Amino acid sequence: MASDQVIHATGLRKRFGTVQALDGVDLTVARGEIMGLLGHNGAGKTTLVNILSTLTPPTSGTASVTGFDVVGRPDEVRRRIGVTGQFAALDEQLSGYDNLVLVARLCGASKAQAVGRADELLEAFGLRAAAGRRAVSYSGGMRRRLDLALGLVGCPDVLFLDEPSVGLDLPSRLGLWEMVQGLAREGTAVLLTTQYLEEADRLADRITVLGEGRVLVSGTAVQLKAQTGSGSISLRVGPQGDRAVAAEALRRAGFPPGVEGEPSELTVPAGDSADLAVVIRVLDAVGQNVSEIRYAEPSLDDVYLAFTATAPDTPAPAPGAIGRPAAPAPARTAHRSTTPEAERRSGDTPETP
Amino acid sequence: MNVPVKMAPLAEPAAGARVPRWRPAGRAAQLRVLTARQIRLVYADRRVVLFSVAQPVVMLLLISQVFGSLADRSILPRGVSYIEFLLPALLVTTGLGTSQSAGVGLVRDMEGGMVRRFRVLPLSLPLVLVARSIADLTRSGMQLLVLVIGGHLLFGYRAGGGVGGLVAALSLSTVVIWSLIWIFIALAAWLRKVEVLSSIGFFVNFPLMFASSAFVPVDVLPGWLAAVATVNPVSYAVEASRSLALGGQVGSEVPAALCAALGLMAVMMVLAARGFRRPPDE
Numbered sequence: 020m021a022s023d024q025v026i027h028a029t030g031l032r033k034r035f036g037t038v039q040a041l042d043g044v045d046l047t048v049a050r051g052e053i054m055g056l057l058g059h060n061g062a063g064k065t066t067l068v069n070i071l072s073t074l075t076p077p078t079s080g081t082a083s084v085t086g087f088d089v090v091g092r093p094d095e096v097r098r099r100i101g102v103t104g105q106f107a108a109l110d111e112q113l114s115g116y117d118n119l120v121l122v123a124r125l126c127g128a129s130k131a132q133a134v135g136r137a138d139e140l141l142e143a144f145g146l147r148a149a150a151g152r153r154a155v156s157y158s159g160g161m162r163r164r165l166d167l168a169l170g171l172v173g174c175p176d177v178l179f180l181d182e183p184s185v186g187l188d189l190p191s192r193l194g195l196w197e198m199v200q201g202l203a204r205e206g207t208a209v210l211l212t213t214q215y216l217e218e219a220d221r222l223a224d225r226i227t228v229l230g231e232g233r234v235l236v237s238g239t240a241v242q243l244k245a246q247t248g249s250g251s252i253s254l255r256v257g258p259q260g261d262r263a264v265a266a267e268a269l270r271r272a273g274f275p276p277g278v279e280g281e282p283s284e285l286t287v288p289a290g291d292s293a294d295l296a297v298v299i300r301v302l303d304a305v306g307q308n309v310s311e312i313r314y315a316e317p318s319l320d321d322v323y324l325a326f327t328a329t330a331p332d333t334p335a336p337a338p339g340a341i342g343r344p345a346a347p348a349p350a351r352t353a354h355r356s357t358t359p360e361a362e363r364r365s366g367d368t369p370e371t372p
Numbered sequence: 373m374n375v376p377v378k379m380a381p382l383a384e385p386a387a388g389a390r391v392p393r394w395r396p397a398g399r400a401a402q403l404r405v406l407t408a409r410q411i412r413l414v415y416a417d418r419r420v421v422l423f424s425v426a427q428p429v430v431m432l433l434l435i436s437q438v439f440g441s442l443a444d445r446s447i448l449p450r451g452v453s454y455i456e457f458l459l460p461a462l463l464v465t466t467g468l469g470t471s472q473s474a475g476v477g478l479v480r481d482m483e484g485g486m487v488r489r490f491r492v493l494p495l496s497l498p499l500v501l502v503a504r505s506i507a508d509l510t511r512s513g514m515q516l517l518v519l520v521i522g523g524h525l526l527f528g529y530r531a532g533g534g535v536g537g538l539v540a541a542l543s544l545s546t547v548v549i550w551s552l553i554w555i556f557i558a559l560a561a562w563l564r565k566v567e568v569l570s571s572i573g574f575f576v577n578f579p580l581m582f583a584s585s586a587f588v589p590v591d592v593l594p595g596w597l598a599a600v601a602t603v604n605p606v607s608y609a610v611e612a613s614r615s616l617a618l619g620g621q622v623g624s625e626v627p628a629a630l631c632a633a634l635g636l637m638a639v640m641m642v643l644a645a646r647g648f649r650r651p652p653d654e
């Protein structure tokens with residue numbers, strides 16, 4: 020329903036000097052919906068959040084939040100949004116408690132209301148014990164939590180969270196997820212950027228992948244996985260085997276080109292687990308025996324890799340960039356990655372650890 | 373900090389009542405809250421307060437000794453001691469240093485996160501600047517009082533114009549300092565860099581302070597400097613403050629200084645509000 024769209028952006032562009040940070044972004048988010056915004060570093064996520072939260076005006080295009088234009092009626096928008104940006108927006112010289120009271124007072128709370136709200140939020144974010152200390156003495160995660168709490172002071176209709184879980188320990192992150200889901204159930208629309216695919220998968224009703232300032236793809240996690248189309252089969256050829264021969268045989272049998280991982284490992288995109296038998300038969304026919312083989316369902320990582328790999332000029336990460344240490348990259352193959360080269364490139368896309 | 377966090381579900385307003393919980397605070401209330409915050413920031417460090425408040429007295433001591441020994445009584449107006457000549461001028465020039473630190477304070481504040489949050493709150497942004505100027509002005513007020521008291525204790529200073537004249541001089545100086553503060557708030561809102569502000573501050577402050585009638589009468593300055601001093605707005609303010617404190621005939625310099633200060637303040641307020649409104653990243 021159109022009236023349910025609390026975020027409505029069309030053709031948003033933003034230019035910083037020579038950098039086209041956003042290049043025609045359309046986005047809608049409904050009441051009570053959690054929208055996950057994914058994209059590589061520099062894709063434009065923060066820029067989009069800044070425009071929608073009235074921090075910075077778009078170069079062109081229009082956006083409205085809760086029915087009010089972000090450029091024309093920023094005051095009305097600001098009454099109804101909560102923002103926790105990528106960088107902490109709090110007063111380090113004040114205590115956590117004073118920060119919350121200050122923001123509540125500015126939002127129009129009476130002294131008593133402000134104190135009540137501060138107490139509520141300190142409790143909810145586990146900052147009770149540190150409430151009286153100046154925020155400058157807080158740990159990174161505590162600051163993050165205070166910043167999240169500050170975003171919620173005014174009971175916003177629309178909540179912007181730019182990489183909210185960076186720096187949070189596991190219990191805090193789980194708590195945050197629960198809280199965000201609770202707020203959404205009550206009708207708050209949430210626009211959440213993240214580098215954690217798991218976070219988007221768990222939380223988001225819909226996901227939008229940005230790349231180079233453009234929407235690469237948008238839909239539910241299920242839709243995106245379906246669009247990516249395939250899981251993958253990873254296998255190891257036996258000691259006497261030759262991986263190159265195996266790869267060539269699979270290619271001739273109609274499998275998309277695969278990637279070579281670990282010594283003797285090979286990963287190819289595959290439709291479903293029934294392909295396991297096909298692979299083994301093909302390799303058997305060319306005299307390659309398989310010492311290990313497994314099928315992996317498509318994951319959001321595949322979606323992410325697939326779509327960001329097809330982004331024009333996906334930036335190659337700087338040498339020495341922090342890779343994704345834990346993710347078994349070779350097992351994550353994406354259909355869209357047409358060349359092993361592209362695959363490797365996107366597979367290295369740094370993820371905030 | 374390893375205390376595990378349990379985030380309890382938040383108490384939310386009744387389902388369906390997704391209206392903002394509070395009506396945004398009125399401007400007066402916003403200004404009160406913001407000013408209270410700025411005052412806390414300005415007075416956060418006792419040492420800074422102590423030294424900045426003592427600073428004008430040190431100026432009084434040094435300048436009166438350095439120039440006072442040189443200044444031939446004959447160049448001063450008849451029957452006026454150098455302290456009587458100097459102190460009302462310091463009431464004004466003290467504001468130059470203070471206003472620069474107000475600008476630096478604003479830049480620091482903008483670098484911190486709270487101003488970033490202010491930008492997404494239902495808030496009239498220029499009030500943040502007004503609050504800043506008021507907080508800094510309270511510190512200036514303390515400086516002025518300490519200066520007058522210090523002058524009295526150290527040099528037996530008494531205003532020729534009596535308490536009334538002194539209060540008038542203090543009030544005028546306060547207005548002038550407020551406008552000086554706004555110059556630096558405007559500079560800070562546009563430049564947004566402490567280093568730039570400090571280096572510009574030097575170029576603005578020293579000429580304004582020394583190429584004026586603050587420390588010696590204009591007629592004893594070398595020709596070119598006298599010309600500069602004659603058009604220097606600080607000279608007007610200094611003359612006005614001096615004539616109020618000394619008592620006797622008050623000429624057109626007082627309304628002139630007030631008009632100049634208020635006009636300047638109005639222009640600077642508009643510029644500052646514009647500069648401050650620009651998004652943080654441009």
Ligand SMILES: Nc1ncnc2c1ncn2[C@@H]1O[C@H](COP(=O)(O)OP(=O)(O)OP(=O)(O)O)[C@@H](O)[C@H]1O
Binds near residue numbers: 040059065
């Ligand atoms: N103030 C600015 N001046 C110049 N360029 C900018 C500015 N802000 C952002 N950019 C550029 O715009 C592009 C998008 O930046 P943005 O911060 O929106 O990316 P992001 O998707 O949030 O990245 P990340 O995952 O690293 O947070 C980048 O190329 C960035 O360099």
Ligand SMILES: [Mg+2]
Binds near residue numbers: 064065066105181
């Ligand atoms: Mg970002």
